[in-house]
Amino acid sequence: xxxxxxxxxxxxxxxxxxxxxxxxxxxxxxxxxxxxxxxxxxxxxxxxxxxxxxxxxxxxxxxxxxxxxxxxxxxxxxxxxxxxxxxxxxxxxxxxxxxxxxxxxxxxxxxxxxxxxxxxxxx
Numbered sequence: 001x002x003x004x005x006x007x008x009x010x011x012x013x014x015x016x017x018x019x020x021x022x023x024x025x026x027x028x029x030x031x032x033x034x035x036x037x038x039x040x041x042x043x044x045x046x047x048x049x050x051x052x053x054x055x056x057x058x059x060x061x062x063x064x065x066x067x068x069x070x071x072x073x074x075x076x077x078x079x080x081x082x083x084x085x086x087x088x089x090x091x092x093x094x095x096x097x098x099x100x101x102x103x104x105x106x107x108x109x110x111x112x113x114x115x116x117x118x119x120x121x122x123x
Contacts, residue, residue: 007020019079031100
């Protein structure tokens, strides 16, 4: 599975961005998809995840209510809608995918990773 993340860019504080992650190659069927982010000098951290059917979503506690993960399996694409952005959201955002093991937040759960897309939020 190859993952291509896009949609990053520069946003002002309070603004919004929507990231996309398109899968190609092996079928995406049954896979759980997640978003992580890594700010300069920090470890990569879990942002959100969604199961194959979209019936279960998981979020980092600090991001609940501002970020929304969704997917369109017909397009092999997962989205991350980010609202009320603040400078602390500045990071490289990575999408990831793997078979659904019932665990969603640890980085080690995911075998497939996209290349990352930069999000910069100015104050």
